[in-house]
Structures are given as C-alpha cells and as structure tokens.
Amino acid sequence: MTMFDVTPRAKKLREQLGKFMEAHIYPNEDKVAAEINTGDRWHHLDLIENLKDKARAEGLWNFFLPPGSDPEGQYGPGLTNLEYTGLCEMMGRVWWAPEVFNCSAPDTGNMEVLARYGTPEQQEQWLKPLLSGEIRSGFSMTEPDVASSDATNIQSSVVRDGDEYVINGRKWWTSGAGDDRCKISIFMGKTDPNAERHLQQSMILIPMDAPGVTKERMLTVFGYDDAPHGHAQMTFGDVRMPASNMLLGEGRGFEIAQGRLGPGRIHHCMRLVGQAERALELMIKRSAQRTAFGKPLALHQHTREMVAQSRMEIDQARLLTMRAAHMMDTVGNKAAKSEIAAIKVVAPNVALRVIDRAIQLYGGEGVCQDTPLALMYAQARTLRLADGPDIVHAETVAKEEYRRQGFDTRQLAGRSQAPVTT
Amino acid sequence: MTMFDVTPRAKKLREQLGKFMEAHIYPNEDKVAAEINTGDRWHHLDLIENLKDKARAEGLWNFFLPPGSDPEGQYGPGLTNLEYTGLCEMMGRVWWAPEVFNCSAPDTGNMEVLARYGTPEQQEQWLKPLLSGEIRSGFSMTEPDVASSDATNIQSSVVRDGDEYVINGRKWWTSGAGDDRCKISIFMGKTDPNAERHLQQSMILIPMDAPGVTKERMLTVFGYDDAPHGHAQMTFGDVRMPASNMLLGEGRGFEIAQGRLGPGRIHHCMRLVGQAERALELMIKRSAQRTAFGKPLALHQHTREMVAQSRMEIDQARLLTMRAAHMMDTVGNKAAKSEIAAIKVVAPNVALRVIDRAIQLYGGEGVCQDTPLALMYAQARTLRLADGPDIVHAETVAKEEYRRQGFDTRQLAGRSQAPVTT
Amino acid sequence: MTMFDVTPRAKKLREQLGKFMEAHIYPNEDKVAAEINTGDRWHHLDLIENLKDKARAEGLWNFFLPPGSDPEGQYGPGLTNLEYTGLCEMMGRVWWAPEVFNCSAPDTGNMEVLARYGTPEQQEQWLKPLLSGEIRSGFSMTEPDVASSDATNIQSSVVRDGDEYVINGRKWWTSGAGDDRCKISIFMGKTDPNAERHLQQSMILIPMDAPGVTKERMLTVFGYDDAPHGHAQMTFGDVRMPASNMLLGEGRGFEIAQGRLGPGRIHHCMRLVGQAERALELMIKRSAQRTAFGKPLALHQHTREMVAQSRMEIDQARLLTMRAAHMMDTVGNKAAKSEIAAIKVVAPNVALRVIDRAIQLYGGEGVCQDTPLALMYAQARTLRLADGPDIVHAETVAKEEYRRQGFDTRQLAGRSQAPVTT
C-alpha cells in the first residue's frame, strides 16, 4: 500500500489515470509541441480536444471539485482533497495534461467559485460549459501598476450605474486568455473605495468579447509564451455589465478570493510535486545512460547525492501537501490556512531545486527544447511569486505560530492576510 | 483512517505523558543540571530515579517495543512505531526525559536485541532488569582507529577458545557507560576474518565489570561530558566470556546490527523532532518578550521568517518520520530501509537548523548554560554522524531510487549497505 | 579609490565606457528588443552596427586581448586581465553590449586562438575581419550525443585525405551561428582515435558556407532563442577543408582548448558579476518605489536582507574574479587553473541567486519581458553547465588542494582535467 491508497476509489482512479497517461499523454508530448509551433499559436489543439473526449468517456473528468463545493455530486466524482492529491500530482507531470481531464487552472478555481457562489443563471450560462470542457476562462485580478501581493492595492473600479456596473482597469497575468475558447473572465475591482479595507473589492463576470475588453499583449515567462493558453495583459475600458453578473454581492471579493485561492494553491502544489517527481525520474534515467570520465553519471557520487536529496525533498513536500489536503477535508479551508500557506512556500521551492538538478545533469540538453525541464522550471519559478510570494505565505505561517502560543497577533506588524492573484 | 490520524490509545497516552512532562519534567530541568554538577558526576540521580517510580506507577513505561518484538505483549503496551512517534517526540523535548520512562538509548536498542534474539537465560539475566529500569547498558561497536561508518572496517576480535570467547579490541562512543548503573554492554567484533564480508562480525554480551574491561576515558561532545550518561572510550584486553554470551550465533553481528539500527535511528529522529519543536517554542516566547531597536523581536520580519521556516521544516520532518514509522509497521523494517535512511538525514539537519535559529535569537544566552539550546545543538550535531553519516544514508536512498527504476544497483559503486555504530 | 582603479588607464577607460553605456546602451535596450522582434530574427541589427562605429571611433574596442596574446600591441590596447575586469563587468550589464565594443563571446575566444596559434594566412583571412567587427564566428565543440563535459568523449572525425581534411560530425550549441554575419567556425574533432587520450583531438577552421555544413535548427535557452546571435545545432557531412585550415597542428586540439577556455571562462564571470550588480541595482530601485502592506518594499526587512546578502555575495565573487585575473597576469593561465575553476563555479551561482532575488521582488514583472531579469537568469543558468558543469570545476579545485598538501593526485579518481565546450 502506497501513500496514495488513501481510499480504494482513489487507488482505482489513480491506476486508471496512470494507464491513460502512459497510453495517451506521454506519447503525444512531442506532437503537442509541434502542433503549437504550427500555424496560429493561439488556437486550441485538436489533438488535445480528442484526448478530452477520450478522458471524458472514461470518466476521468472533473476530479477537482470536493464534496463541499458540490454537495449533490452533480458535477464530478466528488473526491476529497486528499483523494485528489495523487491524481492531481500525476496529471501535473505533463504541463498540458490537466486540461485533458478538465482539471486545469484557472478553470478549476473559476468553476469552484461558480459552483459555490454562482446564481443558477450564472451556473447555467458559464459553469455548465466549463464543466463540459466546451469553453475556457480567465481570472483577472493582478494589476501591473501595484504590488498585487497585497490585494488591497488593487485599483480597478467597478461602479454601479443603474442596472449595470461600469468597469475600468488594467489587468495582467490573466492566464488562459490566449486560448480562442476563453470566453469568460472573473474580474476583481473596487466597488467601494471607502468601505472597510476588506470589503472594498468585488468580483464580477465579464465575457471576453464584451465591448471595452482588449487584450493588449501576451506576456512571456522566461521566454515562453505558453501558447495557446498564454498570459494576457488586458484593458477594461468602460466595460458595462448587467448587475446580475456580480458574484455573491458587492464587497465580497475578498471573501471569494479567500475561498478560491486555497484550493487553487494546493492544486498547484500537487502538480509541482508531480513535476519534481518527473524531473527525478529523468535524472535517474539520464545518469544511468550517459557516461563521463569513464563511467555512467550514476556512478559519480555527486549524482547520487542529487538523487537522494531530491527524493527526500519530494517526499516531504508531498506529505506536507497531503496533510494540508487532509486538513482541508477535515477542519475546513479556513482552519487549514497556515498549512496551505506552508505548502505554497515549500512545493515550488522543492520543485525548483529538483528540476534544477535535473537540468544540471542534462547539461545543454536540459536548458533547451529537447526535455520538458526548462519549461517546468519557468513555470515552477513563477509559482514562487504567483498567488502570493513566498514571504507573504511565510508571514501567514508565522502569525499562526504566535497565535498558537497565545501571543496577540494584532501586534504582529499590523499585517493583513491578503489574497493575491491566480 | 490515514497516517495523519492517530489511534485513540496513542492520543490518550500522549495526553497523559504531556501532563507528566508539565508536572514533573520541565519543572525539574534546573534541578537535574544542578545535581549533575554536584559531587560525583558519574553517579545516577536520585531525582530521576524517583521520577521513574512515578512514571512506572502511571503505566508510562517501555513504550518503545513494537508488537513484532514482543508478540505476547509481556514487556510493554505494544505500541506500533507510528503510535510511538508522538510519545517519543514528546519525551525528546528534554534530554534526560526518555530515561524517566525507560525509553532511552542505547537501552531501548539493547532491550530490543535481547527481546528478539536473546536466549531465555540472556533475557532473564539482562533483559528483565533493563525492562524494569534497574540497570543500564552500553553498545560497543565504533572503533577509534577505523572509519566505522563502514562497519566492515571493525577490527576487534572475538576468538573462540573452548567454551569461551576471548575478546580484544578498542571501542569508543560506548554511550551510557559513564553511568554507575551501566552493567552490561553488547560488543561487536570479528569471529571470522575470512568469512564472507557480512558474516565476519558477531555480537556478544560483556558485563562492564568483567576482567579486562577498562574505561580509558570519557569523551566530550562540543565540551559536554553528558554526565552521568557519558561516552566512554574502552579497551577490552583478553576478556573471556562464556560461549553462552554470544548473541544469535557467530557471524550474525551484521544481521543484528541491521535489525537494531533501524528502530534506533527512527527513535533518534522522533526525539530530534521534539527538540526542534521545543526550540521553536522557545524562539517564539523569546521573540515576543525581548525588545530591540524599539520593538519586540517578533515584530522584526527576520524573526518571523525564521519562525515560519522552522515550522515548515519541522512539519515535513515529522511527517517523513511518521511515514517511515508507518512503513516499518506495515511492510517491515527491511522494506522501509530507504525511508529510515531518509529521515536519518533529514531529522538531524532540520533540528540543527531550527535550534541554530533559536540560538541566534537568544544571542549570548543561547550558547551558554541558561537555555537547553546549546546542549541540544551538540547532541543533534552528533546525530549527523553517529549511526552513519549523512552521506552513507543518502547512498542508501539513492540506491533504492535506481533500483525502483530498474537499474542494476550492483553497478552502483559496489557499495554495501553498512550498519554503523549506535 | 575603488577596487577597479587598478591602474590609471583602466580607471580612465572605465569612466569613458561608463559614459558610453549611459549615453548609448541603456537608452537603447527597448529599441534593440523591438528590432529583434521585427522581420528576420537572424539578421544583425543596424542599431548595433551604428553603435559599433561610435565605440570604435572612441577607442572603446578590443579590450579583451591581454599583452601575452598580442605582444606587439597591434590588435588593441593590451590591457591586463585585471585591468579588463572592470570593463568587462560593465559591458556585461546589458547582454548585447559586449558586441558593441567587439568584446563578445565566442568571437573573443576565437580571436585569441587565431592571435596566438594562427598562421599569418589564417590571421589575414579571419582574424583581421573579426578584429574589425566585420564578421562574426562560431565555436563547434559540444556534441549532442555525448557528455561533452568530458572532452575526450567528442566523436566528430577530422580525417586527412591528401591535401585536405574530411570532416564529419554533429555539433550543437554553436553559439553565434544564428547571426547572418557569422562566417567562420572553429571545429574540434578527432584526427587520431588511437593517439594518447589528450592528443586525439584537433581544431580546424571551417567557413560557415562550406559545402556539407548545415544548420539543423536553433536551440532555445529556457524559452529564448537569443536571436540574432542564437545557438545552432549543426551537421558537418563530408566537409572538405584544405590542410592549411588546421590550427597549430594535428592532435593539439586539447592544448588550444585549454588556452582558449581559461580566458573565455573568466570573461563570462566578469560579465556575470556585472549582471548581478545590475540586478541588485534594479532590486533597490524597485523596492524603494513599490509599496505593499502599507510601506515601501524597502521597509520590509526581508527586502533589506536580500539586498545585503546580494551585496556580500557580489563583492566576494568580484574579488575572486579579480584575484584570478591577477594570477593569470602574474603567474600565467596554467598556474591559475584552480583559481579560474573556482570563479567558474562561484560567479554563475552568485549571479543566479541575486537575479532570482530581484525576480522575486518584481513579482510577475520579473519573469516577463518587461525587465532584463528573466533573460539574465536564463543566460546565467546556462553558465553553470556551459564551459564545464560546476562539479567538473569543483574537481579541479579539489585536486589542486590535495596537491598543495602533498597528496598524489593521480590517485584522485583518475580524473583528467578536461576542457569543455564554449
């Protein structure tokens, strides 16, 4: 029994998913890369659409929604976060694999928001096609001109005007906006600049084709454009939305962000553990096969140290992630705040160290397009700052430690726990 | 139930033990230090003997023996390794506490050896008084003249002569030999230098007062003599022992060492997690109370970073230790070899980092006799090299990784997995 | 007096160069990026050509050749390596700046090879136009199929056939080969597979337009193609070269590589120090201007720790580099082997840490195209493996330490000091 055999159904799904990965994902990695580099970079790939059909048919679909967000079990298998861990990790091994199973960010977070806070109309219009994998979505929170790690800095405005809201602002890192199927974005902005600090922001649904919505440009991540997914910088100029597009109610943006970001973060961590595991696998294969100075790299002690260190770090990161998932399942996302913050620091850093070692072992091949390592590194690096930089999460962990020992945390630097961008 | 949950009986014992620590251990820390510095440093302390009576009476005794080593449950409560984790960690918070509950090294390992491999006569004579806490014991394996991290280097001789064995050799780091109640030592030496490499060594019981057994001197650890426990350098000159003192049989020293060292190592790791946890606790208290540059140290961000980093590292080390314990319980010590090796690297390093941060926060007070930190550091540092240095355990982990991916590990540097000293 | 005022002329050149950077380099950074993204990515930029004219006119040209490689001072100002340090560092602050002053790799190394080992005819044909900045060049050493960190692994063949050599092989990481002005490459291959291990390889000049020379594809570094410079994977199929294209003589490839790589490595290190210095500068500016949680990032202690740590690391890396340069000047490149190896490990690692901190401080802006940081990171990361991975240089340093203490280094793992790719 492995760590992941948390329940029989999780075990069974993991086996099934593993077979799917072997049969349909790994063998198509080169093909996907080639397709992206052919023609319009921002068009979704037929190859992936076909795989989605296969996955949906096999019931490998929408694993991500925990029972709490889908009490009637109408949207997916209703796995606990702990059960999801092993599946999410496995999908994370290939960057485009989560999409095949309709488990990719930011759609998962957006679907969770719509499932938990959406009106029946909002669910009908947007949640349904997202759950079926028909459309994709964006999340527009971070702004170029302010430190969005402190979400109170967000400046965009959402102003009520009769039955409508008028939205103005500049956003960037709207991930997924490059995809031609991206139809809707959840937008965060201020409805009331004079309200209490955590009640100023609201979230509202904005279709990507609404008048006034402009994609200024696509951002690169260490040279990668991550097409066709992509990361857009966008302007919203006098965009008018019906009041019914508001999520949950005015001033509740923070509340939604808090609920949304916990699961989003732990999913990232699960995938990062999968990436690290894959990098370790590559490291072992390479070092057993490549020879320098008269013997395979595996027989150089330095290599074995890197392998051992990686195994120790990955296992710790995984256990910490599983523990956080288990706490979310048993005591709730809010009570697991410190544990989620901890993995948000640990997992990307572990993944980066492991991937970096693999790159070093591969030499020139490790930094170029011939292995998935360089792209994995770029993506993992981003996760040390996206969804809150390490230091902000470390503050959350520290605050909780002082609280547990009975020290008044309001004293602690007067810091608010601030939600940050996807 | 997952590995993250503990059993009701473990939970209950932990609460009981916690109360005992609060009532009888922490309040006596200064007293114990003072008693050691009074009169003969190598005499056991009445204070501790009294606490032992109390603990025995409350049933807080001999937690350490897992069901596999005591199938009939005659020696203790028969806790699983996973159940023991939380108890051992708690006892580890004060360096002399494990003895109060008859759970201190090297007695625990020696008792386990006697329970598993001893003859009824050996058990009657030595196991019984050890289990009752009447006597204490030593383990004589490491030698000053060779790298004992590679146990095949051990040079002491154990030569059959009629119904006796004649033992010659120099040992050091016979921990516990300073205590006046230390009556017996398990000694490792070569019975057959010509046998296959892992069949040359044997283990034999030698009473400390046997003719030819001499304590040369006591070793210090970063200036500490660890009295009255202590670490002896010893000579064994033509010591004659009846053949019945042999453990398990000639040539089976490695086999015993392997069986003994796994539990010994994980117990060290559990205690190290406890030490780290205590250091973190001290760090938080100190930083909330001491002021520099106009505000409590806790309000300096650097302090909170140290707190957060420590929490994240401790939790990972604990989970890794629990995982190894769980594997020992479910697949056996041998199959958990890599997992035990991993924690043997991780736990001391984590403890050292956390304790070091606490020392830094305490300043001069952190390195002197006014906190337990400096001694904790010295002891934890030793555990990066005792029972095998980090690099040897890292090799074990790496070897297993290659094996799991199908690479012939005999190629891997021709290294043997070698048992090392207590 | 600063560290760099090693001589008055070095000081004066540094001031002059600094002014040029302020006037012509920094202000054109965005323009260069824009020009590259316009039209043919592999065409050289007029903007840079114009700046080259300006620099040449000001005498800011060919700083790189030390007196030893140009005894008559016909090729440049004849600066010592130590004098060059401050200039090279400054040019390194902008990735395309060294080219403006005709000091960019791999041209500098190739020019040094031609200056030291070239025949008058070879110098006339290739050195002259390189020195004038008219053409550019490549260095074809590393091969995709073998661990080129051990140069004895190199498999390409250079076979004598009458008055010609016939060259076959696959090379990659021929940096600079993307540029349309790249006219010549120095190629390394085996002339005699049966010779003593370090006498098997030779270097020969191959024009890029020679029949049989094919650029298969351009490699990316992380996601960057580094156009128009670029890194080519090339095939050489039955390429025929006149015997007069051989450099120095058959079997002397290693000797040339050794002479070439020392200066090449230290120049990389100087530039890396410049990059790190620039990243620190950006970190300070950003943190003084951007606000989070109610105060500028500079007032968060974590930021100041990063700044201080960066300053301490940069200064150490710079001093170590200057020391190595001084040793090259005074005791020669060969005797400075260990010191050069040391900086080749230290400088890229320091640069990476500093740049990484800057990225973290910039958040999303740090990983995208809006600052030079992400590209700097990608380039610096490559230098932990190009020209020999860290571990190979560490071996060189260790070997020398044992030698200095009188231990026979032939014992040391039987490792050869192996030259590696540019």
Place this chain on the structure above:
Amino acid sequence: MTMFDVTPRAKKLREQLGKFMEAHIYPNEDKVAAEINTGDRWHHLDLIENLKDKARAEGLWNFFLPPGSDPEGQYGPGLTNLEYTGLCEMMGRVWWAPEVFNCSAPDTGNMEVLARYGTPEQQEQWLKPLLSGEIRSGFSMTEPDVASSDATNIQSSVVRDGDEYVINGRKWWTSGAGDDRCKISIFMGKTDPNAERHLQQSMILIPMDAPGVTKERMLTVFGYDDAPHGHAQMTFGDVRMPASNMLLGEGRGFEIAQGRLGPGRIHHCMRLVGQAERALELMIKRSAQRTAFGKPLALHQHTREMVAQSRMEIDQARLLTMRAAHMMDTVGNKAAKSEIAAIKVVAPNVALRVIDRAIQLYGGEGVCQDTPLALMYAQARTLRLADGPDIVHAETVAKEEYRRQGFDTRQLAGRSQAPVTT
C-alpha cells in the same frame, strides 16, 4: 601594486611567524590542553608565558595597532590593517596563539582604546602593562537582561558624585575575566538617560579588584568554559571610581564603541579565516588517510566537493576581509563601515560551514576533544552573535546600498547603527 600583493615587510613577518607557529605553537597544543585541565582552571599557564617571552624577544609582538592609533610608532611595528591580515589569520589557527604575540581579544581592542582616547595617566597605568603582556583586561558592555545588539538598551548606570562616579549594573560575557592576570575592565553605562540617544552612554575604567565588583559565575559556550580566559557574569554594586577613570568624556561611550568595534570585528574575521583554513587542512589530511568502503575518503567525490566548496568560500571570505582592511587603511574605519559589517557576517558563517564539514569527515573524532574542531566551531558560532548578530550587520550593509543609490536612509526602518558587545 594591488591589494592582492602584500608588502615585503608583511611577507617577511609572516614567514617568521609561520616558523614560530611550527616550532612552538602546534607542538604545544596538547600540552596546553593538559595544563588547563590540571589544578586551578583559572590560573594562567606558565607554558604560554614562556612562549610570550620568546615571541617578544623575536619581535613578534603587538602587531595589531595600525599607524593611525600609534602615530609615533612607539607601541609596535605599526602595520597597516592589510599587512596585519596575513599575520592575524595565521595566529588564529590555534585559539590560544594570539595571546603569545600579545594580539588577543579583548586586550587588543582595549589597548587601541587606551592608545587613542586614554589620558597620559591612564596610558601609564594600564596601557603600558597591557602592551608588555604583563596584565590582561576585560570589556564589560553586554547585559543579561536586555538585547544588547541594540546598545541603546544598555541599562547600567554611571552616576557622577563629586569627584567620583558611582557604578551599578549587571554585565555578562566579560570575556577574559577568568584569567587571574585580568586587572582592568572597560565598562559601559549610562551617564545621562535624558541625553540624545547616542550620547547617553559613557565608558569608564574599573579595576577588577575594586570594591563592589563581583564575578557571579563563569558562562559556558556550548560545553566549554574557555578557561583560563573565560566569560564572566559580573555585578557592579555601588562601585566608586575617581572621575579621572572616565574615558574621553561623559556621553562619548558610543563614539568609543564605534571606534573600538570596527578593528575588533575585523580581527575576529581574520582569525576565523585562519580557523577555516586550518579546518580545511585537517579535512584534506584526514581524507587522504582514512579509508571507508574500500578507498580513501579523498576518493569519494562527496569529500572532494566539500574540499572544493571550502576552498572557494575561504578564499572569498579572505579577499573580502583584505578588502575591508584595505579600505580601513585608505578611507578610514567610518567610511569602511559597510565593508566591515559585511565580513562580520561572512567570515563566521564561512568558518562554521568549513569547520562543520571537517567535523563531518572526522565523525565521532570531530566532535570530541581529540581535534580542535569542536572548540573552533563553538567559538565561531558565538561570533555570529557576539559583536552584533548577523541581521544587525546585514542591516548596515543594506542601508549603505540604498544610500549609494540615493534613497533617504532615514526612512529605512528608523534603525540606528548600534554598537554592540565585544
């Protein structure tokens, strides 16, 4: 001549000192340890007194005073700080060696204070016998009840009463006070609690045998008491001193501390580099001679990595120290503030890492009394917090970086640059 070259006289003294170390210091290491453990631990050693005579006779004496503190060259050879670097480093290789050459802390700092700020009477009475090595001295600054890293916290009072001052306070870490020849201490306390923050403190001379001066106890560092030098906790109860014992004038304590601590810190760093160098030397010797798993430790790559890493770190720390010394010589201690702060962070950390690696290689022998390593570790560890903890010096470095780029440093956390204890 660059900072990488040493002057002929420094070179010559270094050779002479090296010979003395070989002839008289290293061969007496065991003897000194044995003498300390015999009889009264707090009595100075005849062995060392005899060596002092020898050293004085050879002119190896009082190297530490730079020309600026002894303009007429009456007290010693008047070496620059840069010239002193190589000598101080060499003496630092054995913990008691600096005393042999009258270059040990805290005497050096105290002599410098008396030379620079003492009245002729104070110099006659205390400086002269200190310079001749007849008596020793203490420095009483740090207090047990406050964070002395912030010197404004110091609470002792020095109250004028007619022609006398009345001194009250508790001090600890008065290093050197254990020695029976310790006759005088420089004491810091508040003369005016209402003065501007940096003008409240004064320094006054207090003979150790003055009525009211009590040694409460000796502190340990890890388990070492550092006899006969030692670290005292002391009470000063209504100690009355003539007004003429005041140093420089009331309210000038900070000013003196600033002047005193720069040289004190850099001397510590020089010695730490010497300790690290010695640890590396031991590491190399041990690893060439001790065998594990079938080959010398030196042939395990992990060992060579530790050796290389140590060499690279030591050389960087040494160069940084030399640079700081050179700046003190050329621009003055005040302008070199950031550079001194930098080495105060770097040198102890480098020494600790190198010594720690050596300990790991020695195994059990590394932590006990059989090598100098464990004691070296304990002493070096203390220097990460004595004379200011790392983070305080990092703040100094950061502050200067911001200043250099034109940012108003008064904004920076409102931190004062605070002198701290010896």
